[in-house]
Amino acid sequence: MDATQPITAADGTPLKKKLAQAMFRSKLRAAGLVAPLLAFVLASFIFPILALMWQGVHNDTFARYMPNLTEELRVWDGVSEPTEEMYALLVADLKQNRADKTIGKVASRVNQELAGTRSLFTSTARKAKKLEPPYKEALIKTKKKWGQLEVWQAMKLTNQSLTPGYYATSLDAVYTVDSGFVMKEEKRQIYTKLFVRTLFISATVMLLCLLLGYPVAYLLATLPLKYSNLLMIMVLLPFWTSLLVRTTAWIAILQSQGVVNDLLVWIGVASDEGRFSLIYNMTGTIVAMTHILLPFMILPLYSVMKTIPPSYMRAARSLGATPTRAFIKVYMPQTVPGIGAGGLLVFILAIGYYITPALVGGQDGQLISNMIAYHMQKSLNWSLAAALGGILLGGVLVLYWAYDRIIGIDNMKLG
Amino acid sequence: MLDGSDPFVRFRNVQKSYDGETLVVKNLNLEIEAGEFVTMLGPSGSGKTTCLMMLAGFETATHGEIELGGSPINNIPPHKRGIGMVFQNYALFPHMTVAENLAFPLKVRKMTPAEVEEKVKRALDMVQMAAFGDRKPAQLSGGQQQRIALARALVFEPELVLMDEPLGALDKQLREHMQYEIKHIHENLGVTVVYVTHDQSEALTMSNRIAVFDDGVIQQLADPVTLYERPENSFVAQFIGENNTMPGVVESVAKGVASVKLDSGDTVKALAINTDGKGSRTSLSVRPERCVVSQKKTAGLSSLKGRLEELIYLGDHVRCRMNVAGNDEFIVKVPNTADHLGLEIGAETYVGWKTDDCRALDFKAG
Numbered sequence: 165m166d167a168t169q170p171i172t173a174a175d176g177t178p179l180k181k182k183l184a185q186a187m188f189r190s191k192l193r194a195a196g197l198v199a200p201l202l203a204f205v206l207a208s209f210i211f212p213i214l215a216l217m218w219q220g221v222h223n224d225t226f227a228r229y230m231p232n233l234t235e236e237l238r239v240w241d242g243v244s245e246p247t248e249e250m251y252a253l254l255v256a257d258l259k260q261n262r263a264d265k266t267i268g269k270v271a272s273r274v275n276q277e278l279a280g281t282r283s284l285f286t287s288t289a290r291k292a293k294k295l296e297p298p299y300k301e302a303l304i305k306t307k308k309k310w311g312q313l314e315v316w317q318a319m320k321l322t323n324q325s326l327t328p329g330y331y332a333t334s335l336d337a338v339y340t341v342d343s344g345f346v347m348k349e350e351k352r353q354i355y356t357k358l359f360v361r362t363l364f365i366s367a368t369v370m371l372l373c374l375l376l377g378y379p380v381a382y383l384l385a386t387l388p389l390k391y392s393n394l395l396m397i398m399v400l401l402p403f404w405t406s407l408l409v410r411t412t413a414w415i416a417i418l419q420s421q422g423v424v425n426d427l428l429v430w431i432g433v434a435s436d437e438g439r440f441s442l443i444y445n446m447t448g449t450i451v452a453m454t455h456i457l458l459p460f461m462i463l464p465l466y467s468v469m470k471t472i473p474p475s476y477m478r479a480a481r482s483l484g485a486t487p488t489r490a491f492i493k494v495y496m497p498q499t500v501p502g503i504g505a506g507g508l509l510v511f512i513l514a515i516g517y518y519i520t521p522a523l524v525g526g527q528d529g530q531l532i533s534n535m536i537a538y539h540m541q542k543s544l545n546w547s548l549a550a551a552l553g554g555i556l557l558g559g560v561l562v563l564y565w566a567y568d569r570i571i572g573i574d575n576m577k578l579g
Numbered sequence: 580m581l582d583g584s585d586p587f588v589r590f591r592n593v594q595k596s597y598d599g600e601t602l603v604v605k606n607l608n609l610e611i612e613a614g615e616f617v618t619m620l621g622p623s624g625s626g627k628t629t630c631l632m633m634l635a636g637f638e639t640a641t642h643g644e645i646e647l648g649g650s651p652i653n654n655i656p657p658h659k660r661g662i663g664m665v666f667q668n669y670a671l672f673p674h675m676t677v678a679e680n681l682a683f684p685l686k687v688r689k690m691t692p693a694e695v696e697e698k699v700k701r702a703l704d705m706v707q708m709a710a711f712g713d714r715k716p717a718q719l720s721g722g723q724q725q726r727i728a729l730a731r732a733l734v735f736e737p738e739l740v741l742m743d744e745p746l747g748a749l750d751k752q753l754r755e756h757m758q759y760e761i762k763h764i765h766e767n768l769g770v771t772v773v774y775v776t777h778d779q780s781e782a783l784t785m786s787n788r789i790a791v792f793d794d795g796v797i798q799q800l801a802d803p804v805t806l807y808e809r810p811e812n813s814f815v816a817q818f819i820g821e822n823n824t825m826p827g828v829v830e831s832v833a834k835g836v837a838s839v840k841l842d843s844g845d846t847v848k849a850l851a852i853n854t855d856g857k858g859s860r861t862s863l864s865v866r867p868e869r870c871v872v873s874q875k876k877t878a879g880l881s882s883l884k885g886r887l888e889e890l891i892y893l894g895d896h897v898r899c900r901m902n903v904a905g906n907d908e909f910i911v912k913v914p915n916t917a918d919h920l921g922l923e924i925g926a927e928t929y930v931g932w933k934t935d936d937c938r939a940l941d942f943k944a945g
Contacts, residue, residue, distance in 0.1 A: 473668060478657070478666070479664065479671075482663065487656075498672075500674075
């Protein structure tokens with residue numbers, strides 16, 4: 165056969181083409197099988213997340229509903245006195261807003277940037293029809309605030325549809341027209357403290373889960389089958405119980421008139437007046453979350469421990485190591501993939517936990533997710549919620565990356 | 580440690596039960612001299628591994644005493660026994676390099692780094708693995724892992740090394756090679772080795788003495804030659820090497836030679852090794868290579884009529900499956916010599932053997 169000629173199949177077509185034809189059907193079938201799930205994930209997961217993330221940096225409420233003023237605000241330098249023309253355009257837009265009933269949205273948007281401006285907008289819009297030029301004087305006469313540069317700067321900022329303002333707010337900074345990002349004063353910082361608290365509580369929960377889960381997983385992996393099955397059912401039992409039931413059960417146990425406090429009073433550790441507050445604070449959050457997340461630590465640990473043959477421990481002991489030393493030097497290093505998987509799983513679940521801290525967290529047991537929920541449901545500041553969520557997501561990704569660098573994702577074993 | 584008269588290892592009336600209902604090891608008595616290579620051989624579930632684990636300290640004897648160097652070790656935990664052990668799956672620590680694996684028992688014994696390095700190097704040299712110190716066990720082949728496991732069990736210079744089917748996972752060629760290597764290491768170091776296997780050729784190759792286990796009892800304890808040539812019961816005869824059996828009844832016993840009437844009606848003579856005397860059932864045992872196929876009865880041999888059923892050509896010898904005395908699984912090995920008989924399937928011939936090669940043993944049905 166000529167060496168330069170491509171290899172052909174029996175019917176004369178080039179082999180590569182033939183192979184591609186043969187593979188095409190199976191590829192098509194595979195794609196067909198995956199397609200529904202892919203579409204579902206795209207529609208219900210990827211797209212909403214991206215849309216929300218976009219909201220965190222993009223809000224065009226002002227630009228959309230104040231079409232006349234928007235161009236003028238863009239060219240304004242932000243520090244000089246607003247011109248009569250700007251006031252005139254403002255009045256025109258306010259009139260329009262009043263007619264379209266969109267003034268509420270605009271007022272809320274500016275209010276996010278500068279608190280206390282909502283009523284300024286709504287009340288002025290009501291009177292806008294009656295205002296006569298020169299508008300500058302007329303507006304300032306209606307509401308003194310219209311003369312303040314601050315209000316106009318806030319408008320200029322909200323006019324900017326693509327804004328880093330929400331992320332700045334999420335990190336307790338203010339994005340200003342003239343001096344960029346400025347940190348808020350110490351006592352007005354909310355979100356960074358909440359982020360730190362979230363990380364602290366998640367790390368504590370993770371460590372407690374590891375401490376409590378490791379011996380249980382070890383027992384599960386080493387006990388004879390008839391005992392380990394029973395233990396496994398006890399580990400899994402919480403999974404079959406509603407999250408709400410489990411959380412409220414902790415309220416019954418930990419409240420000041422609850423089982424634990426009654427017991428402590430009875431044995432004399434606490435006086436009847438000085439009962440411990442174990443719930444509606446950080447303690448409550450940590451206790452309840454540890455309990456709920458414990459199986460997520462135990463199961464990966466168990467699956468790793470199950471694969472470690474007992475001969476390793478025996479070998480270590482035959483070589484002269486005490487049981488403790490054999491355990492620490494030989495057994496534990498081999499469970500690192502399980503510790504990593506369980507730890508990462510518990511930590512990531514804990515960092516976004518919502519229901520339990522909402523129910524038992526009280527004031528200082530709230531996590532960042534509760535704040536996100538507040539902005540989604542109560543304050544309706546979705547963009548800020550999106551920014552907070554974005555930071556949380558970024559944090560998780562950074563942790564994941566760090567884990568990969570230190571331990572290696574390939575080493576992880578999830579059941 | 581040794582006062583000269585005591586054996587190095589001694590099992591005294593040892594019994595073991597896991598569930599309190601059945602005995603896995605029934606009244607074991609075994610003495611092992613220092614420097615010996617003793618193999619515990621038997622089918623799975625015969626109690627051999629349990630015995631090894633009791634010696635290592637991972638199982639406790641339900642009854643009886645185990646002595647090491649003259650003192651009882653029943654209550655000494657495994658890490659204080661100073662016994663080296665090679666496991667079936669090697670049990671090399673996967674998170675440590677080869678050198679760290681070898682250093683483990685030395686560091687546990689608080690040796691200085693220089694000492695550790697020196698001994699690790701020597702142990703690696705011993706198994707010809709000096710270049711592999713920095714590898715992880717997973718990067719080694721089965722045979723290499725086996726060598727490292729061996730080196731690790733020997734590196735802290737124990738006087739006793741236990742091996743639990745260490746060659747089970749290797750292919751045939753490598754296994755045979757490692758058998759010689761372990762044998763040579765044993766000869767060079769002079770350590771006492773207790774070896775567990777279910778492979779009889781492995782046991783025959785390596786051991787000074789072999790303890791054949793079955794059903795929790797040592798059926799026979801002897802050197803390889805005795806074990807093969809003079810099995811004391813049917814189980815040993817069957818388990819070690821190939822064996823032809825013929826059931827029959829003892830008609831008379833005189834001077835150690837029994838006259839046995841086979842179930843097929845023929846009467847043959849055999850050494851009375853393990854029979855209950857006149858009138859008792861017995862199984863006669865003859866090795867295939869001790870039988871001779873001939874056209875006529877040969878003087879001085881017990882001869883029976885046989886029919887050639889099958890011939891298998893194996894190069895150095897020909898395996899003949901024959902029907903002799905109602906047993907159609909009767910095997911004769913005919914050496915491939917220049918003048919070997921023109922054997923043909925279906926031929927009626929005589930099969931003969933010396934009385935000394937035929938042993939009357941305990942009767943076993945089937």
